[in-house]
Amino acid sequence: MNIVECRDVKKIYRQGKVEVHALRGVNLSIQKGGFIALAGPSGSGKTTLLNIIGGLDYANSGSITLDGNIINEMSQSKLANLRLNNIGFVFQAYNLIPVLSALENVEFVMLLQGVPAAERRKRATTILDDVGLKDAYGRRPAELSGGQQQRVAVARAIVSNPLIVLADEPTANLDSKTGEGLMEMMREMNEKKDVTFIFSTHDRMVMDYARRLVYIRDGLVADEQE
Amino acid sequence: MYLQMGWRNIWRNPRRTIVIMTAVIIGVWAMIFLGALMRGISEQMVRNGITTLTGHIQVHHRGFRKDPVIENSIDKPEVVEAALSKILPQDARWTTRVRVDAIASNARHSGGATLVGIDPEREAEISFIGQAVTEGAYLKTGDTYGIIVGQALADKFETKLGRKLVMMSQDTKGDIASRAFRITGIFRAEMEATEKQFVFVTTGAARKMLKLGNEASEVSILLTDYKESDEVADALRGVLPSESYDVETWRELLPLVTAVLKIYDWFIYLWFLIIFIAMGFGIVNTILMAVFERIREFGLLKALGMKPWWIVKEVLAESFFLLILGMVVGNALGFLSIFALTDTGIDLSALSEGLEFAGMSRVIYPFVLITDIVAANLVVLILGLVVSIYPAVKAARFTPVKAMAHT
Ligand SMILES: Nc1ncnc2c1ncn2[C@@H]1O[C@H](COP(=O)(O)OP(=O)(O)O)[C@@H](O)[C@H]1O
Ligand SMILES: [Mg+2]
Numbered sequence: 001m002n003i004v005e006c007r008d009v010k011k012i013y014r015q016g017k018v019e020v021h022a023l024r025g026v027n028l029s030i031q032k033g034g035f036i037a038l039a040g041p042s043g044s045g046k047t048t049l050l051n052i053i054g055g056l057d058y059a060n061s062g063s064i065t066l067d068g069n070i071i072n073e074m075s076q077s078k079l080a081n082l083r084l085n086n087i088g089f090v091f092q093a094y095n096l097i098p099v100l101s102a103l104e105n106v107e108f109v110m111l112l113q114g115v116p117a118a119e120r121r122k123r124a125t126t127i128l129d130d131v132g133l134k135d136a137y138g139r140r141p142a143e144l145s146g147g148q149q150q151r152v153a154v155a156r157a158i159v160s161n162p163l164i165v166l167a168d169e170p171t172a173n174l175d176s177k178t179g180e181g182l183m184e185m186m187r188e189m190n191e192k193k194d195v196t197f198i199f200s201t202h203d204r205m206v207m208d209y210a211r212r213l214v215y216i217r218d219g220l221v222a223d224e225q226e
Numbered sequence: 227m228y229l230q231m232g233w234r235n236i237w238r239n240p241r242r243t244i245v246i247m248t249a250v251i252i253g254v255w256a257m258i259f260l261g262a263l264m265r266g267i268s269e270q271m272v273r274n275g276i277t278t279l280t281g282h283i284q285v286h287h288r289g290f291r292k293d294p295v296i297e298n299s300i301d302k303p304e305v306v307e308a309a310l311s312k313i314l315p316q317d318a319r320w321t322t323r324v325r326v327d328a329i330a331s332n333a334r335h336s337g338g339a340t341l342v343g344i345d346p347e348r349e350a351e352i353s354f355i356g357q358a359v360t361e362g363a364y365l366k367t368g369d370t371y372g373i374i375v376g377q378a379l380a381d382k383f384e385t386k387l388g389r390k391l392v393m394m395s396q397d398t399k400g401d402i403a404s405r406a407f408r409i410t411g412i413f414r415a416e417m418e419a420t421e422k423q424f425v426f427v428t429t430g431a432a433r434k435m436l437k438l439g440n441e442a443s444e445v446s447i448l449l450t451d452y453k454e455s456d457e458v459a460d461a462l463r464g465v466l467p468s469e470s471y472d473v474e475t476w477r478e479l480l481p482l483v484t485a486v487l488k489i490y491d492w493f494i495y496l497w498f499l500i501i502f503i504a505m506g507f508g509i510v511n512t513i514l515m516a517v518f519e520r521i522r523e524f525g526l527l528k529a530l531g532m533k534p535w536w537i538v539k540e541v542l543a544e545s546f547f548l549l550i551l552g553m554v555v556g557n558a559l560g561f562l563s564i565f566a567l568t569d570t571g572i573d574l575s576a577l578s579e580g581l582e583f584a585g586m587s588r589v590i591y592p593f594v595l596i597t598d599i600v601a602a603n604l605v606v607l608i609l610g611l612v613v614s615i616y617p618a619v620k621a622a623r624f625t626p627v628k629a630m631a632h633t
Contacts, residue, residue: 056529057627077533084531091529091630094522099234104227109530111227 002065003163003196004030004053009062011048011219022048024219025062030164030198035190037210038200045219046200047168053198054087054166055079067163084112088157088195090167095153096141102128102148103137106156113160127155130192131185147178154186158195167199171206183209228536232543239516243548246512250552250606251559253505257498257602258560262592263572264497268490269593274416275480277354279323279342279424281446282455284479285462286472290443296326296398299441300471306445309465314458318449321348322442324432328395330375330425335383339425341393343432352448355413355426362387362411370431373407376421377414387412393425397437405435452476494598498605505606506613513545513617524621525629534622541618542611549610553603564592 011023022045030036038046051057052064055071056079064072071082083089096105106124115123128137131151141149150170157165167186171179187209190197199206207213215223236243276282285306290298300306303322310320324343329336346365350356355374356364365372373391380386389409397403407427415421433439449458455475462473477484517524524537571591 051627054529080528080531080533082531083529087531089529091526094526094630097231097523097526099231099238108227112530112532112536 001032002029003032003034003067004028004198005063005065006049006053007063007065009049009052009059009064011045011052011057012060022219023052023059026216026219026221028214028221030196032196033190033194034196034198035187035209035211036196036198037207037213038198038216039202039207039210039213040200040216040222041202044216046216048219049216050166050168050198050200053164054089055082084109085160086163088160088162088165090150090153090157090165090170090199092169092172093146095156096149098141101138101140102133102144102152105141105152106159109156110160115160123159124155127159128152130189131155145178146174147182150174150182151185154182154189158189158193161193162195164196164198167197169200169202171201171203176205179203180205228540228543229547231540233547235516235540236544236547239519242512242515246508246548247552247555249505249508250549250610251556253501254553254556254602254606255559255563256501257606258557258599259563259592261494261497261598261602262560262564262594263590264490264494265595265598266571266591266593268487270416270590271483271486272476272480275483276448276452276476278415278417278420279353279355279446280476280479281320281352282449282452282476283447283459283462284474285445285447285466286443286474288468288470288472291472291474294325294327294443296396296436296438296443299324299438299443300445301441303440303442303445306466306471309462310445310447313461313465314447315449315454318447318458319348319351320445320447321345321352322429322445323349324429324436324438324441325443326395326432326436328393328425330379330383331392331394332383332385332390337382339379339393340423341395341432342424342426343429344426345429352446354415354420355424358413358415359411360414362409364411365426365428367428368430369410369428370434371406371408372410372427372431374411374413374426375409376424377412378418378421379425380409380412382422385409391425393427393435395436397435399437403435403437405431407431495601498602502605502609506609509545509548509610510613510616512548513541513614514620516544517541517617517621520621521624521629524624525626528624529626529630537622538615538618541621542614545611545614545618549607553606556606557599557603564594567592 006026006028009023009026013020013022026049038049040046052059055074059072063070067086071079074082097108100108103124106128107120110120110123125137128134131154133148133151133155136144136148144152171182174182183206186197189195201207213225214221287298287300314320322345326341328339328341330339344355344365346367359374365374375391385391387409390406391409392404392406394402394404413421449455459473459475466473527537568591571589573589
């Protein structure tokens with residue numbers, strides 16, 4: 001069963017009189033349990049596509065289905081619920097709430113979901129151990145390295161078993177060794193917990209970790225590789 | 227966790243937090259302390275008015291207040307006295323007075339004054355004069371020649387203790403009555419006007435001079451609780467027929483003071499509002515700054531699925547802490563300032579002449595009204611939160627995509 005279905009998705013940004021066709025009719029199906037890279041040069045439309053799949057932005061036309069729900073017709077507040085309960089996000093940087101510790105950052109989403117405190121604590125510590133941050137529970141983002149911050153972000157994204165995790169260039173701000181470590185960890189989580197990951201990148205090394213590679217060029221799917 | 231986040235967020239920029247907290251502290255302090263001083267002024271105005279021969283309730287012969295001549299005296303004070311002993315609460319005090327407009331003169335000067343004949347013992351329990359004599363001695367029952375004058379009058383007349391003062395007025399038959407008294411005491415009063423206006427002799431001396439029998443001009447009553455004034459006055463009106471007697475409470479006897487009291491109520495709330503407006507701009511500004519510095523963060527929160535309303539709550543939590551901290555310290559400082567002045571008061575005698583015109587005392591003491599304190603704190607907290615809604619809603623409106631693109 002396909003967890004994500006994009007049919008002829010188009011997105012146009014208007015800046016004054018100028019129109020930017022960021023997506024020109026993307027067709028894409030993603031199966032549950034996948035580990036998919038959206039690859040393509042900067043400006044090709046990767047971020048735009050991830051935002052639309054994640055319900056952060058609306059497409060101008062086409063349809064996006066997430067686990068059978070057509071999301072491009074949902075209201076803002078429905079989308080917020082969808083993001084909260086079904087989608088995990090990892091951004092390029094500034095993923096964490098600065099005034100909360102690593103543990104609290106992971107717990108935060110569960111708090112919004114209404115998970116009871118004891119359960120929150122248990123799940124947050126378990127997942128932080130899984131991503132290799134056993135000793136960093138109490139540290140604030142400013143006291144964590146870039147790689148550790150991204151690990152906390154991944155932990156937060158997967159802690160509530162979402163349908164899908166969307167990671168927009170998660171390694172872009174990391175050196176290659178740290179980036180590799182993060183990708184390995186994500187792959188491990190994908191296999192161990194059967195979480196679906198879609199991540200974007202323009203980095204060869206990161207693409208190598210993907211089990212399926214989708215090339216995006218000029219707002220279109222240009223090529224695919226298993 | 228909103229509270230926790232709010233609390234931690236305000237300490238991300240401690241300098242700014244302290245600046246705005248200081249503004250709240252000064253505002254709350256000013257509301258409480260200056261409010262208490264204003265209350266002190268009005269409280270003292272009432273007290274001055276009441277102790278300056280007014281009391282809480284007065285009984286006169288009908289028409290005396292409009293035309294205070296000797297013909298308008300109470301013919302049979304014993305009727306009033308009987309009514310009083312029946313109706314007044316146990317611990318209430320009362321006294322009768324003879325009171326007439328007169329001219330005082332000595333060898334060098336002459337001028338108008340109000341001659342008041344008092345029962346020295348009873349009077350001492352009711353009005354200021356019992357404690358006001360600073361030179362010489364207070365009157366004694368049966369003293370027929372002694373007169374007590376105010377310091378200001380003595381100065382004006384260039385006279386002193388032991389000198390003679392001639393009082394002149396109209397007696398019951400319309401003839402000129404005059405009598406020479408010897409100054410046996412000099413009193414001081416809160417207000418110079420009081421010192422210039424009143425001279426005191428015993429009722430016996432006054433009656434003799436005015437050829438009165440048993441008559442009295444007024445009966446003045448002091449209750450233990452001024453709040454009972456209306457109730458007691460009503461009861462007295464029930465037994466003292468209105469064709470013969472006027473029974474009035476201090477509110478009616480001191481119309482100016484009563485009016486000023488009402489104005490003060492508005493003044494104080496206006497004062498609260500003015501301070502709040504000044505403070506409110508600071509609060510909105512600070513919270514707006516804090517919000518705009520964190521556009522990215524609010525975008526992240528929304529991307530994670532946080533509803534706008536939750537973001538509003540988080541921002542309001544920040545403003546709540548700023549306000550509460552400022553209020554706690556502001557209240558503490560306010561009460562400390564009030565406490566420091568409870569005994570000494572603030573001496574305004576340097577400005578006294580101008581102030582007296584407004585019926586104010588030379589020294590003002592702060593006076594705390596719980597309702598004022600509650601009102602001040604509610605104004606700050608509630609209006610403070612209300613004005614913070616604006617930046618909070620702004621924070622909640624950032625869309626995740628735009629906010630995350632913002633650097
Ligand atoms: N908010 C926006 N307003 C206008 N143009 C945008 C906006 N976001 C992206 N674009 C444009 O859309 C195109 C795709 O951008 P993006 O999806 O960010 O690409 P990528 O993530 O692959 O670098 C680019 O040409 C970019 O300039
Ligand atoms: Mg991008």
